[in-house]
Structure formats: structure tokens, C-alpha cells
Amino acid sequence: MTELIGIDLGTTYSCVAYMNGDRPEIIPNFEGNNTTPSVVSFTANGERLVGLPALRQALTNPENTIYSVKRLIGKKFNSPEMQKIRQHVPYKISEAANGDILIEAGGRLYSPQEISSFILAYLKTCAESFLGTDVEEAVITVPAYFNDHQRQATKDAAAISGLDVIRIINEPTAASLAYGLESRKEGLLAVYDLGGGTFDITILEMNDGVFHVLSTSGDTFLGGDDFDNCLISSLLQEFREANQVDLVQDKFALQRIKEAAEKAKRELSFTTETEVNLPFICSTEDGSLHIKKKISRSYLERLTENLVDRTLTISQAALSEAKVNPARVDEVILVGGQTRMPLVKQKVTQFFGRTPAARINPDEIVALGAAIQAKIIRGSINNLVLLLDVTPFSLGIETENGGFEKIIERNTTIPARKTMAFTTVENNQRRVKIHVLQGESPRAEENKSLATFDLVGVDPAPAGVPQIDVTFEIDGDGLLKVAARDVNTGREQKVVVKPAAGLLPEELQEIINRRKKEVADSHDKQGLL
Numbered sequence: 001m002t003e004l005i006g007i008d009l010g011t012t013y014s015c016v017a018y019m020n021g022d023r024p025e026i027i028p029n030f031e032g033n034n035t036t037p038s039v040v041s042f043t044a045n046g047e048r049l050v051g052l053p054a055l056r057q058a059l060t061n062p063e064n065t066i067y068s069v070k071r072l073i074g075k076k077f078n079s080p081e082m083q084k085i086r087q088h089v090p091y092k093i094s095e096a097a098n099g100d101i102l103i104e105a106g107g108r109l110y111s112p113q114e115i116s117s118f119i120l121a122y123l124k125t126c127a128e129s130f131l132g133t134d135v136e137e138a139v140i141t142v143p144a145y146f147n148d149h150q151r152q153a154t155k156d157a158a159a160i161s162g163l164d165v166i167r168i169i170n171e172p173t174a175a176s177l178a179y180g181l182e183s184r185k186e187g188l189l190a191v192y193d194l195g196g197g198t199f200d201i202t203i204l205e206m207n208d209g210v211f212h213v214l215s216t217s218g219d220t221f222l223g224g225d226d227f228d229n230c231l232i233s234s235l236l237q238e239f240r241e242a243n244q245v246d247l248v249q250d251k252f253a254l255q256r257i258k259e260a261a262e263k264a265k266r267e268l269s270f271t272t273e274t275e276v277n278l279p280f281i282c283s284t285e286d287g288s289l290h291i292k293k294k295i296s297r298s299y300l301e302r303l304t305e306n307l308v309d310r311t312l313t314i315s316q317a318a319l320s321e322a323k324v325n326p327a328r329v330d331e332v333i334l335v336g337g338q339t340r341m342p343l344v345k346q347k348v349t350q351f352f353g354r355t356p357a358a359r360i361n362p363d364e365i366v367a368l369g370a371a372i373q374a375k376i377i378r379g380s381i382n383n384l385v386l387l388l389d390v391t392p393f394s395l396g397i398e399t400e401n402g403g404f405e406k407i408i409e410r411n412t413t414i415p416a417r418k419t420m421a422f423t424t425v426e427n428n429q430r431r432v433k434i435h436v437l438q439g440e441s442p443r444a445e446e447n448k449s450l451a452t453f454d455l456v457g458v459d460p461a462p463a464g465v466p467q468i469d470v471t472f473e474i475d476g477d478g479l480l481k482v483a484a485r486d487v488n489t490g491r492e493q494k495v496v497v498k499p500a501a502g503l504l505p506e507e508l509q510e511i512i513n514r515r516k517k518e519v520a521d522s523h524d525k526q527g528l529l
């Protein structure tokens with residue numbers, strides 16, 4: 001059997017771990033670092049770089065350096081979030097034929113799944129080199145608040161990279177596994193996870209090896225990138241007012257400001273004042289212009305306080321769903337790089353009335369938990385551990401007049417399944433259409449359309465006579481599966497699935513084949529065959 005790995009595929013950084021006996025350990029990358037920038041760059045001479053070398057290109061090659069792709073995965077081009085993100089990134093985002101997103105780089109169009117697959121393939125290679133063996137299977141983590149499309153797209157990215165995903169698990173749940181098994185603590189745990197692009201809060205109970213998630217909530221568009229953007233916007237505005245020059249269209253200047261803002265934000269977690277110093281940021285007819293500005297921690301806090309408050313409103317919602325008040329929580333753990341910000345720590349401490357657990361590395365704990373989960377699934381963990389996670393959104397179907405009927409409520413323990421009986425409304429009707437959506441609104445159009453399922457080849461019969469039992473299942477990965485059975489004949493009913501987003505199986509296969517060919521060609525070139 002090959003080695004199993006756990007991967008935290010992050011918005012800004014990714015991390016990979018494995019089980020060394022009964023202990024999870026981080027696998028360093030080729031530069032010797034425990035985390036790898038989630039960045040892919042395409043150079044002018046056709047080379048593809050991943051991680052730190054790619055990040056180093058960002059300044060000189062901004063249009064072909066792709067970062068934060070996790071914010072794009074599984075999203076529609078026309079979504080409001082995507083329109084916002086297009087203004088902030090220097091690379092080009094366009095619309096695919098099915099309304100998904102395509103990224104233009106290195107003279108080609110890539111789906112976000114493909115870009116993510118380059119990062120996964122890099123981590124796979126690092127793991128193979130470190131462990132000295134093939135790695136074919138992995139547990140990959142996703143934000144708890146990822147919907148079906150985002151989860152499926154992550155799974156597709158892994159397939160393209162040559163990894164078989166044995167389970168998709170939620171990042172906070174992975175963190176709780178690593179924390180719970182190491183600390184041997186029991187009771188009610190809140191995992192507050194503020195990463196580069198997403199926020200998740202999960203409330204769970206740990207008792208006797210059982211990790212039971214009570215509720216989860218979040219925002220897949222609230223993370224460290226938004227803190228950076230507050231500072232970037234303020235620098236741009238001040239520059240515009242002082243010089244009557246708008247730097248928004250200047251991709252090189254924008255990239256420099258972005259890097260400087262993120263660096264300043266990080267520094268302000270450890271010092272109370274820092275400086276953004278960007279000489280020759282642009283040149284005008286009157287000469288060169290520069291940015292030189294002192295930034296205090298309190299200034300950054302004023303700019304971003306509303307973002308931290310948003311996380312607390314979401315945390316309150318998760319606690320209400322779990323029917324517990326903050327004071328009942330026995331332990332709070334902080335996950336994700338953005339939780340290093342003192343204001344975040346301070347507000348979370350105030351909110352829960354307790355200091356978050358110490359000695360946790362917020363960048364590594366999720367990957368460690370993923371490695372543990374891989375070993376649990378393979379049944380080779382000594383202690384008995386049971387993980388009961390939940391679905392973050394309600395699943396339902398469109399009813400007459402655009403209504404939405406919930407079939408599986410959010411925060412239901414997964415895997416979950418429910419069977420509903422469908423029939424025909426016309427005589428000899430051969431086809432029944434079912435539109436499945438995810439969300440909480442009573443109006444179908446306000447929820448996320450997942451797919452339409454056509455029950456085809458229904459036996460001719462008077463209206464209302466056929467009875468087709470349709471079983472909706474949310475599996476352990478949080479993904480939807482649908483099966484149907486004709487009750488009168490006992491036969492399996494054929495279902496034609498039209499997903500509302502994502503790669504079709506044939507598109508995925510084509511990309512996998514192309515990637516295999518690319519790898520074979522490069523081996524050929526290096527005489528490795």
C-alpha cells in the first residue's frame with residue numbers, strides 16, 4: 001500500500017502531513033518550509049512554477065501569477081463576489097460556456113480546478129520525495145462552509161493532480177481531531193478558523209473518542225485577503241487624493257502595494273507601528289511618485305474591525321444553532337493565519353469569555369488533522385475515534401411557483417439520506433424533472449442550484465400512478481448523490497444528471513489525459529522513460 005497524506009489546501013498557504021506511526025507530522029516542501037504558498041506562475045519561457053518560486057514572480061509577472069484560486073473554485077463568473085475579486089487581482093478572469101470561471105495565464109485558459117491541481121501535484125511530489133514512496137491517496141480539507149460545487153471542484157482538482165481523495169473533510173473538524181487527540185481534552189469545543197479567504201466556526205462535542213459536530217457556520221468570502229484589501233484601498237485612496245493619480249489600473253504598482261500591505265498587516269501583529277515604503281511606485285510627466293506611510297496597529301484595527309465583528313455575528317449564529325451560549329464552551333481553538341492578529345484574539349476572548357487554547361500552530365493543525373483522518377479511514381488508528389460531521393446547508397428541491405422544499409436540513413449529521421416519492425402529473429408522462437438546490441431561502445432562485453435530475457423512461461401510465469422513490473444522500477464528503485427506484489416495478493430508475501456548475505466527467509477526463517501526456521512528455525525530454 002502507498003503512503004496516505006492529509007492536505008490543507010489553503011487560500012494563501014497549503015500544508016501537507018502524514019502519520020509517522022501514531023503521530024501526525026508535517027512534510028516540509030522542497031525549500032524546507034512547512035507551508036507552501038498557494039501560488040502558480042507561468043513564466044515567459046513556458047515554465048510553470050508553484051509555491052515560493054511562483055510567489056517571487058508575482059512582482060515582475062503579475063498577470064501570469066495566480067494566487068487565491070480557492071476563492072474562485074466552484075464559483076460562477078456572474079456572482080457578486082467574483083465581480084469584486086476581479087477588481088483586486090492582476091490576472092485575467094473570464095467566463096466559461098457554462099457560466100463558471102476561467103483564468104487566463106501563460107497564453108492559455110485554465111479552470112480553477114486545474115490551477116489548484118498544480119498546487120496539489122506539487123505537494124504530492126514533495127511528499128513522495130520526503131517519504132521515498134509513491135503517494136496516491138489523500139484526505140483533503142475544505143472550509144466547512146464550502147457548498148457542493150466547491151467540494152466537487154476540489155475533488156476534481158485532486159483527480160487532475162493524480163490523487164485519489166479518500167475523504168473531503170472540513171477544516172475546523174480536522175483541526176479539532178488534531179487538537180482533541182493530542183490534548184486528550186473532553187467537552188464542548190469551538191473552532192474559530194479565519195484563514196486567507198474564508199471564515200468558519202464549528203461547535204463540537206468531544207467525548208470518549210467521539211467528535212460530534214453540533215453546528216457549523218461561516219462565510220467563504222471573509223478572510224485575511226479582505227483585511228489586506230482594506231489596507232490596500234486606504235493606501236490607494238490616500239495616493240489618489242494626494243497626487244490625483246489612480247493606481248488601480250497599474251498592475252505592477254497594485255501588486256507591490258498588495259505585497260506591502262500584507263507584510264505590514266503581519267508585522268502589526270507583533271509591533272504597534274510599521275511603515276509602507278514603496279519608492280518609484282509610478283512615474284508621471286512631473287517625475288516619479290512614491291508611497292511612504294507609517295501605519296499603526298490601531299489604524300489597521302479601525303479599518304478592519306467590522307470584519308472581525310462579522311465573524312462574531314456568524315459565531316453567535318452557530319452557537320444558537322447548537323443551542324449553547326458562549327459561556328458553556330470549554331475550549332476555543334484558533335485556526336488560520338489571520339487569527340494571529342491581536343484584535344482577533346482579543347475579540348474572540350471577549351466573546352467566549354475565555355482565552356483560546358495555547359500551543360497550537362494555526363497554519364499546521366488542519367493538515368495534521370487531515371493526516372489523522374486518513375489513518376482513521378484506513379482503520380489503522382489505535383484508539384477508537386468516531387467523527388460525526390454535519391452538512392452546512394439545507395438540501396431541497398424546487399416546488400411549484402419557484403418555492404423551495406427542504407429535504408435535509410442544515411447541520412444534519414452526515415452521511416444523511418432521505419427518500420421522497422415522486423409521480424407524474426400527466427397521462428403517459430415519460431419524464432419527471434427534479435431541480436435540487438442548496439440553501440436556506442424559501443425561494444428557489446435565492447438558493448444555489450446544484451443540478452437537475454431527469455427521471456427518464458417512466459413506464460406509460462395514467463397521471464399519478466407511477467411511484468418513483470428518489471433517495472437524496474449527502475455522503476461523508478458532504479457531496480450530493482441521487483438514486484431512484486420505480487416502486488411498482490422495483491427497477492432502478494434511470495436518472496440523467498445535469499450539474500449546474502463544474503467540469504463534466506468527459507471534460508475532467510480530457511484534462512487528466514492531457515496532464516498525463518504532459519508528464520510523460522517531460523519524462524521523455526529528461527530521458528526518464
Ligand code: AMP
Nearest residue numbers: 010013195196224266269336337338340
Ligand atoms: P491561512 O489560509 O490559514 O494560511 O491564512 C493565511 C492568512 O493569514 C493570510 O491572509 C495572511 O496574511 C494571514 N496572516 C499570516 N500571518 C499573519 C500575522 N502574523 N498577522 C496577521 N495575519 C497573518
